[in-house]
Amino acid sequence: MEKSSSAKQSKQLMSTLPGDDVRQIMWRFSDRYDLQMVVQSTREVARGVVANLVANGARNTHDWTPEKATILTAFDEAGLTQVFMDPEDGGFIEGPKNLALGLVAFELSWVDGGAATSSLASNLGLSPIHEKGTPEQRSKYMKMAVPPQPGEDRQIKRGAFALTEPLPFVGVDTGVVSGKLRIDSWEEGQEPLLQVEKRGRFITNMGFADFVTVAVDSDDERIKGSCMVILEEGDPGLYDRGTPTQKMVHQLSSTRDPAFNLKISADRIIGGYTVKDGVIIPKYSHAEIIDSVFRRTRVPVGIMSSAKLLSAPEPIIRYHRQRFRGGATTSPGSPRFDLGLQQKDDCLQRLVDVWAAGEAGAALGFYSARMFDDFDAIEKEKDQIFAEQGIKGRAQLKVFRKVQQGALEYLTMKTRPAEEQDTARLQELENDTLTQFLIMDSLANVFCPAGKLWNTGHGATILREAVSLMGGYGITEDCPGFLGQKWMDAQLEATYEGPEAVQRRQLSITMTNELFLFQFRQWIGDLRRIASTHPDSGACTLASAMNLWLWTLEYLQKTDDANGKPLFHSSRHGVVFPFADALCWLLASRCQILDMLELEAKGPENPVVAEGLEGYVNFFSDLCHVQAARAAGEVGRICAELAYGYHGHPHWDDEDRENCFEAESLDALDSIMPGIGSYGRGLGDTIEADGSHNEKAGPCAKSCRSGFVKLRARLDVCMTGSRLSKDRAAEALTQVMIPEALDYPR
């Protein structure tokens, strides 16, 4: 039997489930008390009001009921409604809010995705105004949406966002909007009056929204292009909330198909407008607004699905441990009593997979949220520069083409040793807003769709595994941790705010950006360095997988298929979509490793974490390794399919025969080289004298893509140790202390 090289065993195991202190370090908010408080207050709402509603069957209706509405009041009272607002508008968090909103989504979704959606959708309704509204619009609607303060006599107003339209209009493709905007009347020197006609489909919050931001297109030659407008209940005309959507998921959010036919004044055009030659020119098209809205709001959606995965281990461990207690044959103190189903390897191994996927998704989601927090400021600076210089639309792209070179120069220079750097130039580029914007933009354009796509899509698949681990209980309404509901809900998270196809489409373009790829190459080197000090983290496995992905990208970009058609083309979804999926696995795994390293580095500063740090780091490192190996497997599979799959298989009867041995020649050689006849037949495809050959599809394809073969073989070998990590993580699950009972509903 082959003996494997020895593995160092007996590492310190994780003793308790990771608490707030651990997460604050991993997700980088241990110095943000405002965020820590938001987490606590959200948790109380989620595990209190929300969990009780779920437990009491509130999800069993499509209607928006008074009980469900208590969620909104709970949000208001706990300060969650204001998390989105800036202090001048009644909020309490200074600066960017992406991480804050990600944490809120995480906590709510830990219990119920629909409640999280209700919270996000209110922000989504406001987002077009927040991102692109005029100062007056911003001030008016943000203040309206803040809960009344003591002494104020007003009702809070809630928003919705309506882009999607009834079939056959807006869905995945948002380009052609059927909602219409016409000029109703326009008196000299007055604000024009507009007529808006819009029908929406699947619009969240529509059961109660007081105002709606809707996408419409011009149906009047005196209005140019598309835009978004704000509609309020009470505007003259039809504000019909429509029928509730008969959805099977996210029942703690309200979804309806509304119809609007309203008169509004032109100052409701989001971002304002100018008038040129008697034509109203909205400042922003609906696509421009939606682009800047979705690139932020999609991040928390990804985090939602990962929160559910991370919420699963505790109830599953408890179920497994207690599975046989109470039976006459299971006496206290026996392994069957103490460990229950945890005696079975498979239960542990699969739970490790669930946990690892949750960690990777959360890592990717929060990485993106933090990135957008940094990005917000620089994006504003960029907008200001362009506004000052009056550069718009395509002209901006032209500027960026020039800046791109500087950005590449900057990135290249940063990789050089200090003595070889041109410090003055480096400084210049570092201080150049457009350069820095472009570099960050290249990342944001990849990370946002990646998180939305992978966390929700793969998350839904893995949530099914979590449900399975609870047996029949898993698909009952009273499954502890509501795992069945969470699984179903994840499918919606993969669908709304841009389904998977939309994310893949975006990635297929943004992932080939030279600036992104440059940074991606740097990460490979970084990961190898990490691996040299953390061999069990999977960093090396991941680096090898990234190498293979890069090689395959270059190969696909320069190769045609068997029919002479280019392989890498944005509309060739069969190639670019799975390839985008492969990238997501890599990004998630890398973020996970970075979180583990952060915990290891900063953990000692916190005495609470320090005490159990070694166990946590070992466990998280093992999860990283498990996930990196899984990612490597996926990347290997996808890349192999794409690298080989588009080439026709060789046939026995065409020129591919030339690659085969002729049996006659082999047999002739046998007299001078005894044995070559049979050896040769074993070595390659052989055509016998009578033309016969082994029964199979044809001669094997040549390994002409030898670069690929080398990298793929190396990648497979790089899985070494990953299953040992999995075994260790599994063992930790048998030892870790969990609370006596789940803390929700409370």
Place this chain on the structure above:
Amino acid sequence: MSGGFHIVVCGSLVPDPLQTLEPMEGPTGPALKNEMMLPAVLDPWAGHALFEAAQLAKNVPDSKVWLVSLGPKAKLQQLMMSIAQKVSFELVAIDGSAGGFTDPFDVAATLADTIDKIEGLDRTRLLLFGGCASASRDSGVTMQMVAERLDIVDQFLAVDKLTVSSDGALEVLERIEAGQYQVSSCAGAPAMLGWATGSLPEPPNNPQVGMMNMRTVMPALQKAQAAEVGIGGLKYAAVELPKQRRETRVVKDTPAEEIAQEIVDWLKA
């Protein structure tokens, strides 16, 4: 009464009661397994005291609330992320053990000493609040010892209600046997009240209140003095969890009379 009350609430953290609490032998005596790493909550009775204090301060103008907490600094900080959002107070933190086996004598001495040094505290207006007991640490003796050290002789335990008349006189309802209350009158501050549950619900979190409190909470944590409290000279012969018997049945829509009857039958059996 001139000016409002100066209410000092003594309260710290205990492990979240949902956690598995497993006594074990530590290097200095008995301890709970993984206690440092277990999530903590505000000691429940001290919590009631704090909420009652905040309510009282709201109703009596010119009053102020301090929360004096002795516990591991890092854990106190974590606890503050939820407690500081509930009511307004000024934190006075002492860095030391909040373990279940500390000697209440040392704890009381530390608390009294700290309270004595609170700047601007008017001892004639002092209402010393705390829990009638701690969920993990004492058997209802700490608050009396703190009061004694601060020369507060009017002491009330297991308080559920405090009514303050316009002249500052106090009427206090203390729990006694068989669900009855003892009603006492007291001329006014200073007094010590060890609270039972009181009558107020836990206030919801409000991050805006939290942000206000944080201005004093973080500096208080930073300058928290270390205190040597521990098992001291105590000797524990044995430690074990109280035997619990939980037989929960969830039967929806059972009439109250039926439930009551079942309890009576069980008691009689």
